[in-house]
Each structure stands twice: as structure tokens, then as C-alpha cells.
Amino acid sequence: MxxxxxxxxxxxxxxxxxxxxxxxxxxxxxxxxxxxxxxxxxxxxxxxxxxxxxxxxxxxxxxxxxxxxxxxxxxxxxxxxxxxxxxxxxxxxxxxxxxxxxxxxxxxxxxxxxxxxxxxxxxxxxxxxxxxxxxxxxxxxxxxxxNRSHRTRQRCARWLLMTADRMHSDRFPLTQKFLAQMLAVRRSSVSEVAGALAEDGCIRYSRGTITVLDRDLLEANACTCYRVIRDTIDAAFPAGV
The missing domain is CATH 2.60.120.10 (Jelly Rolls)
Known part of the structure; x- marks a missing residue:
């Protein structure tokens, strides 16, 4: 070692x-x-x-x-x-x-x-x-x-961005069941939101796998919470430190 x-x-x-x-x-x-x-x-x-x-x-x-x-x-x-x-x-x-x-x-x-x-x-x-x-x-x-103030679509986009950051990849496995649980919504709502983000060209969702196609567009769909959390993490652990 x-x-x-x-x-x-x-x-x-x-x-x-x-x-x-x-x-x-x-x-x-x-x-x-x-x-x-x-x-x-x-x-x-x-x-x-x-x-x-x-x-x-x-x-x-x-x-x-x-x-x-x-x-x-x-x-x-x-x-x-x-x-x-x-x-x-x-x-x-x-x-x-x-x-x-x-x-x-x-x-x-x-x-x-x-x-x-x-x-x-x-x-x-x-x-x-x-x-x-x-x-x-x-x-x-x-x-x-x-969870109280932002729409499901915004929260979903934020969650997908944070997951892509942590996976170091724009492609990762994720089931509707788990995403619904994390967003505290019905699976049908997740299907609708994921479908809308896919139609906009943000993601592709197929067979339990998410592929982020356009990060900038996905972030435009996310609430400001993503950037606040991301910036707080980056401030805690600056690059090169």
C-alpha cells in the first residue's frame, strides 16, 4: 500500500x-x-x-x-x-x-x-x-x-445533477422507484417529469439508466438549491487543497 x-x-x-x-x-x-x-x-x-x-x-x-x-x-x-x-x-x-x-x-x-x-x-x-x-x-x-417550495421538475433536475457530480459521469443507474422515494412523489409523477426533461433534451432515461445529455440545460431546469449546495461543497474543499 x-x-x-x-x-x-x-x-x-x-x-x-x-x-x-x-x-x-x-x-x-x-x-x-x-x-x-x-x-x-x-x-x-x-x-x-x-x-x-x-x-x-x-x-x-x-x-x-x-x-x-x-x-x-x-x-x-x-x-x-x-x-x-x-x-x-x-x-x-x-x-x-x-x-x-x-x-x-x-x-x-x-x-x-x-x-x-x-x-x-x-x-x-x-x-x-x-x-x-x-x-x-x-x-x-x-x-x-x-421540498416545500420548488416544483418536482426542479427538484428532480437538482438531484440528477448532484448524482452526476458524485458519479463523475453523465451516465448512471437509477430506478423510478428510488427516485420517487427520494423526491417523495408517486412513481407516475417521476415518469412524467423524467419524460418532460427527456423531451427537452436534458436527459435520456432508458431501462433504469439516466444519461445527462445537456448539463447546462438540465441546470437551467433545476432550482437554485443545486448551485448553492455545489458552491458550499466547493468552498469547503477548494481544488488543489
Whole structure:
């Protein structure tokens, strides 16, 4: 293992790990395991102890809340973040569930080992995670307002853009069932919205696969929440830092 890889994966593919000094990244790398993230994989559950943390490299993990009615997505995590934020914050068991929404790969660390490393490292990991936490608060706030104020078409376009960013690709798998759950709408509404975006030339949707054909046009269809969240993430992890 070199200072920048775990198995076949480059640690710098995760923006939190990329922002760390090389010595800290090397130390953490010794305790990270490469993992594949499959659709529907549950990383932690409400009311249960979080035993491990994940640093996604590619893919999308949804943080969802089980309401009296449908399950609602409250945030998503990709290569900019870490799944298991309650461990860093020192809170108790989570009240939400983390589930892989779009398949990918990442790096896994035992939660107790993470707590130990957080205590002994010289502050940079904590500062980096504080910046990520701020970006998550921004996302949570925008999601709350967005779900109430913006049209399904706008929210769908935003979600597709954020997914393309995290997949590093304009083509990725996504079923209507999952997208409907994340947007908290009926599957028929997802079909209508996806069809409208396809007719406009933004995307192609075929056999559970989304292909973004025109990013600029898709962003024009999205609400301003996409750019606010994207800019907050980029400010937390500037290129080259």
C-alpha cells in the first residue's frame, strides 16, 4: 500500500481525505478497507449503534427519515463526504437511516478506530470534518425549503445533477422507484417529469439508466438549491487543497 491508495483505490478520490496532509492520510489509510457499495445497502439504521464509517469515492448514499407516511430523503453523501457523521459529532444512535441509492465504491473504517485517530491526530482531520458538517447543514436547510417550495421538475433536475457530480459521469443507474422515494412523489409523477426533461433534451432515461445529455440545460431546469449546495461543497474543499 502506498500513502495514497487502499487496494486499487486512491484515497484522494474522497475530498475529505484529499484535503488532509499526506502524513495524516497515510495514517488513516492503514485503517481503511476498500468496499463496494451496492444499491440498497444499509450503512446504519435508526436507533442502532454505528459500527463503521464510510468515505465514498463514487456513488450516492441517502440519509432518509422514516415518517408516519412515506420515507423521505433529508440529505445525500458522495465523494465530498463521510457517512457516519453522528460518530464525529459524538451524538448517540442516529434517528435516520443511511442507504446506498446509486452503486459505487468507497473506504470503510471501524468507528472505534476513527474515534481514536480523531483524538490523536493534530487537528486537521477535525477541521476538515467541521467544514463537511457545515456543508451538510446547508444541504439539510436547502432540502427542507426545496421540498416545500420548488416544483418536482426542479427538484428532480437538482438531484440528477448532484448524482452526476458524485458519479463523475453523465451516465448512471437509477430506478423510478428510488427516485420517487427520494423526491417523495408517486412513481407516475417521476415518469412524467423524467419524460418532460427527456423531451427537452436534458436527459435520456432508458431501462433504469439516466444519461445527462445537456448539463447546462438540465441546470437551467433545476432550482437554485443545486448551485448553492455545489458552491458550499466547493468552498469547503477548494481544488488543489
Amino acid at each position: 502506498t500513502s495514497g491508495t487502499v487496494g486499487p483505490y486512491d484515497l484522494r478520490g474522497n475530498r475529505i481525505l484529499a484535503a488532509l496532509p499526506e502524513a495524516e492520510r497515510r495514517r488513516l489509510g492503514a485503517h481503511l478497507d476498500a468496499v463496494e457499495l451496492g444499491v440498497g445497502d444499509v450503512l446504519y439504521r435508526p436507533g442502532e449503534r454505528i459500527d463503521a464509517l464510510w468515505f465514498p469515492l463514487v456513488g450516492v448514499v441517502s440519509i432518509v427519515a422514516e415518517m408516519d407516511g412515506p420515507t423521505v430523503e433529508v440529505a445525500t453523501v458522495g465523494d465530498e463526504g463521510m457517512v457516519g457523521l453522528p460518530v464525529f459529532l459524538g451524538s448517540g444512535t442516529p434517528t435516520e437511516q443511511a442507504v446506498c441509492q446509486v452503486p459505487g465504491r468507497g473506504l470503510r473504517m471501524d468507528a472505534d478506530r476513527f474515534r481514536h485517530e480523531l483524538a490523536v491526530l493534530d487537528g486537521q482531520l477535525q477541521q476538515t470534518l467541521q467544514r463537511f458538517t457545515h456543508s451538510m447543514f446547508t444541504q439539510l436547510a436547502r432540502n427542507a425549503g426545496c
